[in-house]
Amino acid sequence: MLDLAKRTVIVVDDEAFTRQTVVRLLATLGATNIVQAEDGEAALAESWTIAAGPVLVISDFNMPKIDGLNLLKSVRMGQSGLHRAVPFVMLTGFSDRDVVDAALKLDVSAFLLKPVSKAGLEKRLNHLARSEAEKGWLKPVDIYSVVATDMAPGVFAPPTETKDEPSAANGATKPGARKSSNGNQASGPSGGPHRGPEDNAQSLARGPSDASDAGADLLKFLLSNKQGGGHATADDVASDGQGQVNLLAISSHDTALADAMKAGVDGLIAEIGQTAADRITSALERLASGDALSPADVIDVLQDKGDKISPEALTVARDWSEQTRSLGDIPKIAISTQNIFMRDGTLLLASGAPLTGTPLRVLRRLERLGILDLPLDPALGRCLVRLVAPPEAKQPDRAPQRPAAPRPIATPARRVGPERAVGPTEISAGMVVSRDIHTVHGAIYLGAGTSLTERHVGVLESLYEAGKLTSKIWVNA
Amino acid sequence: MRNSAPTDFPFKYQELNRRRSIVESCDPEDRRMLRGTAMDGAGMTPAASDEAAAIDLVKLSEILGESDRAEMREHLDLFFSHFPALIDRLDAAFKAGSDTEIATAAHTAMGAAGMAAAVRLRGLLMRIETAACAGDALDAASEMSLVRSEYAGVQAFVADGGLTDEPR
Numbered sequence: 001m002l003d004l005a006k007r008t009v010i011v012v013d014d015e016a017f018t019r020q021t022v023v024r025l026l027a028t029l030g031a032t033n034i035v036q037a038e039d040g041e042a043a044l045a046e047s048w049t050i051a052a053g054p055v056l057v058i059s060d061f062n063m064p065k066i067d068g069l070n071l072l073k074s075v076r077m078g079q080s081g082l083h084r085a086v087p088f089v090m091l092t093g094f095s096d097r098d099v100v101d102a103a104l105k106l107d108v109s110a111f112l113l114k115p116v117s118k119a120g121l122e123k124r125l126n127h128l129a130r131s132e133a134e135k136g137w138l139k140p141v142d143i144y145s146v147v148a149t150d151m152a153p154g155v156f157a158p159p160t161e162t163k164d165e166p167s168a169a170n171g172a173t174k175p176g177a178r179k180s181s182n183g184n185q186a187s188g189p190s191g192g193p194h195r196g197p198e199d200n201a202q203s204l205a206r207g208p209s210d211a212s213d214a215g216a217d218l219l220k221f222l223l224s225n226k227q228g229g230g231h232a233t234a235d236d237v238a239s240d241g242q243g244q245v246n247l248l249a250i251s252s253h254d255t256a257l258a259d260a261m262k263a264g265v266d267g268l269i270a271e272i273g274q275t276a277a278d279r280i281t282s283a284l285e286r287l288a289s290g291d292a293l294s295p296a297d298v299i300d301v302l303q304d305k306g307d308k309i310s311p312e313a314l315t316v317a318r319d320w321s322e323q324t325r326s327l328g329d330i331p332k333i334a335i336s337t338q339n340i341f342m343r344d345g346t347l348l349l350a351s352g353a354p355l356t357g358t359p360l361r362v363l364r365r366l367e368r369l370g371i372l373d374l375p376l377d378p379a380l381g382r383c384l385v386r387l388v389a390p391p392e393a394k395q396p397d398r399a400p401q402r403p404a405a406p407r408p409i410a411t412p413a414r415r416v417g418p419e420r421a422v423g424p425t426e427i428s429a430g431m432v433v434s435r436d437i438h439t440v441h442g443a444i445y446l447g448a449g450t451s452l453t454e455r456h457v458g459v460l461e462s463l464y465e466a467g468k469l470t471s472k473i474w475v476n477a
Numbered sequence: 478m479r480n481s482a483p484t485d486f487p488f489k490y491q492e493l494n495r496r497r498s499i500v501e502s503c504d505p506e507d508r509r510m511l512r513g514t515a516m517d518g519a520g521m522t523p524a525a526s527d528e529a530a531a532i533d534l535v536k537l538s539e540i541l542g543e544s545d546r547a548e549m550r551e552h553l554d555l556f557f558s559h560f561p562a563l564i565d566r567l568d569a570a571f572k573a574g575s576d577t578e579i580a581t582a583a584h585t586a587m588g589a590a591g592m593a594a595a596v597r598l599r600g601l602l603m604r605i606e607t608a609a610c611a612g613d614a615l616d617a618a619s620e621m622s623l624v625r626s627e628y629a630g631v632q633a634f635v636a637d638g639g640l641t642d643e644p645r
Contacts, residue, residue, distance in 0.1 A: 017558075017592060021555070025542070060588075062581065093591075115594070
């Protein structure tokens with residue numbers, strides 16, 4: 001079990017009786033340093049006063065001001081005084097319907113079903129102890145920033161107006177005002193995708209259903225992943241049609257997202273330049289009106305940028321054939337013929353997107369993070385994507401000619417045993433999930449091919465106990 | 478679009494609450510007639526049936542991890558010191574007429590009742606929350622009367638020496 005004697009535990013619940021009961025149970029399990037907070041806002045304030053050392057957060061979801069999900073989001077985005085990877089246990093009831101899927105996207109450490117019992121709490125702490133040493137699960141801030149934390153209306157009270165304080169404190173502004181505040185925004189100190197404190201505070205501060213912010217975040221995320229991590233500058237985008245084509249292809253079927261992104265473009269003009277913004281806006285207007293982009297559309301756009309793809313290649317492209325490849329084996333010139341989704345259902349790239357340059361880098365990065373919703377070949381251990389590409393033999397830089405069949409691909413990433421169904425209490429770290437694991441709400445928690453970690457095991461068990469998981473899990477042992 | 482493989486839990490939950498609503502809307506005589514049938518509230522969760530004690534001592538000892546009566550009493554005293562404020566909040570939500578506020582207040586109070594192992598009170602609040610979420614019409618006076626009555630039952634259970642028995 002987690003050594004609570006050496007750990008600060010923050011218990012967050014607006015309902016004093018439940019909070020004090022949890023505190024009492026923690027004390028009987030050895031906790032000596034317990035901080036109580038009555039809502040997420042108070043917890044964030046407390047987080048800056050906590051001395052260095054291990055911390056555990058146990059938080060209710062349904063609270064005024066900043067609720068549990070937004071508190072978790074703040075922590076994972078580095079907006080609190082705590083380490084981003086701090087263990088975070090979410091208290092949940094049977095009726096907390098939408099909390100689970102969002103909390104999973106925010107990498108909640110475990111769920112604890114109310115009414116909390118001492119044995120249940122102890123069990124969760126045991127799992128946390130086993131998984132605490134695991135690394136590599138924490139995602140970049142950008143990934144967490146686009147997780148929607150608004151709940152279905154009528155289920156819970158919406159957060160009350162607390163939005164101005166963090167915004168004002170950090171100088172955050174709405175997207176439309178980003179022109180001035182972000183005009184000189186550059187890469188972060190580490191060279192990675194940059195989200196300044198303004199952006200972070202803004203994500204925290206924005207209203208729960210602000211679709212245009214979500215669109216702007218996604219747009220910015222894709223731009224910021226240009227060149228494998230650096231933040232795109234106006235020159236980058238203006239000189240590289242790929243970035244624009246990528247954006248063109250994001251959402252040919254999701255008109256709401258296209259609208260949202262169109263709104264988000266207004267806030268990015270200062271960064272990407274008026275010409276590029278006009279082009280993106282124009283394309284998004286087409287998408288919002290329901291126009292789907294075909295491969296031919298994309299080729300036409302590419303043709304405008306004749307310096308990127310030779311006329312010969314474009315001619316050849318008219319005869320491209322459809323193939324299935326792994327993301328690690330995409331030819332130099334290829335166009336997706338399928339919609340590519342993220343696990344949360346977000347359409348990332350629509351059919352017709354070129355799988356070159358920025359889009360491909362983004363896809364590979366998302367694949368590494370395990371959040372792409374693509375079929376996975378268990379033998380290859382890689383996501384598969386359908387695409388059209390010129391026959392290998394016709395590529396000018398390839399000699400001698402090869403058959404048109406796909407190249408042999410890398411050695412199988414892992415050896416797998418026979419598939420079998422197991423109960424949530426029978427799973428263990430090291431098993432490989434052979435079928436997508438869904439929550440009862442239909443969202444995918446873990447995709448086929450995921451190798452289970454202790455962290456996964458703990459979350460799955462707590463999900464099952466909270467009645468949020470399908471009863472069988474298919475694994476290759 | 479996506480294949481999901483849900484358990485029947487949420488659907489069973491909704492169905493049981495629907496049945497419970499019907500049973501509780503009947504007058505006592507009809508309710509007795511329904512007992513033992515498919516519409517019987519006792520079939521949903523034994524704890525929520527009319528016969529269940531106001532406090533489930535087994536559940537309470539699970540929550541606390543011990544069955545020491547003094548500890549239980551202390552825990553319930555804490556509950557009694559906080560729960561009236563939750564009743565007032567629910568009352569205010571009913572007066573405001575907002576389903577969202579009613580659902581939220583009932584949800585919070587339900588959590589507290591659950592932590593006290595006040596199973597009947599918890600079941601009642603769960604029904605109110607579910608109904609409010611579904612936008613069903615609720616009679617504020619009647620519901621608040623039921624809540625206050627159940628809460629009084631919890632207090633009476635403790636006052637009448639309900640904690641003196643060993644857990645079943």
